[in-house]
Amino acid sequence: MKIFVSWPGYDPEDEQTGRRLVEAGHELVLAPKLRARTEEDVVRLADGCTGAIVSTDPFTAEVLGALPSLRIIARVGVGFDSIDRAAADAHGVAISITPGMNAETVADHTLALILALVRKVPQQDASVKAGRWERVGPFTPSELPGKTVGLIGAGTIGRAVARRLAGFGVSICYFDQLVDDFPGATKLASLTDLYARCDIISLHVPLLDETRHLIDAAAIATMKPSALIINTARGPVVDQEALFVALKSGQIAGAALDVFEAEPPDPQAFDGVPNLVCAAHMGGISRESVARMTASATQSILDVLAGSMPETVVNRQTLRIPV
Numbered sequence: 001m002k003i004f005v006s007w008p009g010y011d012p013e014d015e016q017t018g019r020r021l022v023e024a025g026h027e028l029v030l031a032p033k034l035r036a037r038t039e040e041d042v043v044r045l046a047d048g049c050t051g052a053i054v055s056t057d058p059f060t061a062e063v064l065g066a067l068p069s070l071r072i073i074a075r076v077g078v079g080f081d082s083i084d085r086a087a088a089d090a091h092g093v094a095i096s097i098t099p100g101m102n103a104e105t106v107a108d109h110t111l112a113l114i115l116a117l118v119r120k121v122p123q124q125d126a127s128v129k130a131g132r133w134e135r136v137g138p139f140t141p142s143e144l145p146g147k148t149v150g151l152i153g154a155g156t157i158g159r160a161v162a163r164r165l166a167g168f169g170v171s172i173c174y175f176d177q178l179v180d181d182f183p184g185a186t187k188l189a190s191l192t193d194l195y196a197r198c199d200i201i202s203l204h205v206p207l208l209d210e211t212r213h214l215i216d217a218a219a220i221a222t223m224k225p226s227a228l229i230i231n232t233a234r235g236p237v238v239d240q241e242a243l244f245v246a247l248k249s250g251q252i253a254g255a256a257l258d259v260f261e262a263e264p265p266d267p268q269a270f271d272g273v274p275n276l277v278c279a280a281h282m283g284g285i286s287r288e289s290v291a292r293m294t295a296s297a298t299q300s301i302l303d304v305l306a307g308s309m310p311e312t313v314v315n316r317q318t319l320r321i322p323v
């Protein structure tokens with residue numbers, strides 16, 4: 001069977017991944033490395049394929065309707081908001097993810113972004129390289145002990161972030177309707193409460209209808225002027241335009257974005273936006289996590305196409321047509 005591969009971490013010669021698929025009799029259809037693929041790109045490139053190993057390519061209802069051979073989409077990662085689950089259920093397309101394989105990586109990245117903001121690392125880097133030696137002044141950093149960190153979403157990644165923060169002398173609170181048991185962190189009854197109390201607000205929710213633009217102009221207006229926002233969840237959880245307006249006016253103190261409303265973002269959007277640290281959706285990426293996730297996605301493809309339904313398939317209970 002033909003397997004569409006657009007995940008950039010895929011090595012067709014690797015013994016744990018590409019070679020295993022070929023040895024099992026499958027043919028790899030390697031997508032060209034594009035900055036972003038449109039729905040038309042996916043339909044054209046994955047035409048006739050039975051499996052797909054992907055990152056954030058759009059698998060909308062239209063795309064799924066146009067790819068009738070497809071039986072499994074293996075999402076390398078955990079957030080599968082780029083795949084229309086209801087349409088996949090209706091068309092009998094299994095969606096697998098790689099649970100728990102990049103959570104610690106995202107938590108490391110979140111701490112890196114928090115520390116970069118608090119310690120003003122990017123500004124110091126630019127200043128030293130420009131031949132300056134500014135130690136006390138506008139770039140004087142702050143410190144973490146004594147600060148209050150608010151986690152929105154206390155699932156796998158939120159908790160991994162909290163474990164790391166435990167050594168920094170901060171108070172940790174969180175908002176997550178589904179989580180009551182979170183030793184070392186205080187549950188808050190509302191987001192309003194969290195915005196009012198926290199110095200650092202870190203997002204760890206999936207992108208859902210109710211989390212789209214969770215942080216908007218109205219939410220930002222209730223935060224402390226010293227607040228820092230860190231988004232390693234999904235770009236549309238934050239109203240990016242409202243955030244940039246707030247940073248420019250000094251309504252809040254800084255932000256770090258690993259994810260953007262459109263990826264890759266238009267660099268012109270950053271013009272004149274101060275105290276913004278950016279990364280290229282790198283939260284879940286490390287040498288180690290890429291190897292783990294790619295092997296897991298490969299295994300899911302092999303299992304499903306051999307007729308079994310592994311636990312990595314998130315819609316195994318709701319598929320309306322058996323794969």
Ligand SMILES: NC(=O)C1=CN([C@@H]2O[C@H](COP(=O)(O)OP(=O)(O)OC[C@H]3O[C@@H](n4cnc5c(N)ncnc54)[C@H](O)[C@@H]3O)[C@@H](O)[C@H]2O)C=CC1
Pocket residue numbers: 077078079080102103106152153154155156157158175176177178179204205206207208210211232233234258259281282283284285
């Ligand atoms: N930047 C990156 O590379 C990566 C980003 N992610 C993103 O991080 C998200 C979280 O991942 P996990 O922690 O593994 O997911 P998870 O499912 O373990 O935890 C998510 C938590 O969010 C909570 N939640 C859902 N809606 C909420 C709301 N409206 N308000 C407050 N809490 C809410 C849930 O109850 C759950 O406890 C993923 O869905 C994905 O979008 C994940 C991996 C890598």
Ligand SMILES: O=CC(=O)O
Pocket residue numbers: 076077078079080102284
């Ligand atoms: O964005 C990455 C993921 O694992 O989700």
